[in-house]
Amino acid sequence: MLNFTISELVKSDTAAKSGLNNTPDINSLDNLLDLIYYVLQPLRDKLGKPMVITSGFRSPAVNKFVGGVSNSQHLYGQACDFVVNGMTPKQVVEFVKNSDIEFDQCLNEYNQWTHISYNKGHNRKQALTIT
Ligand SMILES: [Zn+2]
DSSP states (O other): OOOOOHHHHHOOHHHHHHTOOOOOOHHHHHHHHHIIIIIIHHHHHHHOSOEEEEEOOOOHHHHHHTTOOTTOGGGGTOEEEEEETTOOHHHHHHHHHTSOOOOSEEEEETTTEEEEEOOTTOOOOEEEEEO
């Protein structure tokens, strides 16, 4: 069973409030499916806890609006941010690092949320803390 939908990875409160378009192109959609299939769902199954997606795909306009870096993997549907109830981002990053999940980057961002990305064939398995 899948716990994630494309729509929750595309939904953007920022886009809704500011009237910005946040429609992914076909390559980004493909990457979002990979992100769900190879990272998010395996992680959800291993954690046994709900993961709340706070930011997934971002169009260039939305990414700029939220102050995302210009080469952000969110722009390509390769990354998402999420929180896990009852776990700190630090604990989540440790969990991911010690699992067999293939990922590109897993970041504890400001002790607020976890960023995770998947880049088919180019996964670096980098676990970092951003302060
Ligand atoms: Zn992120």
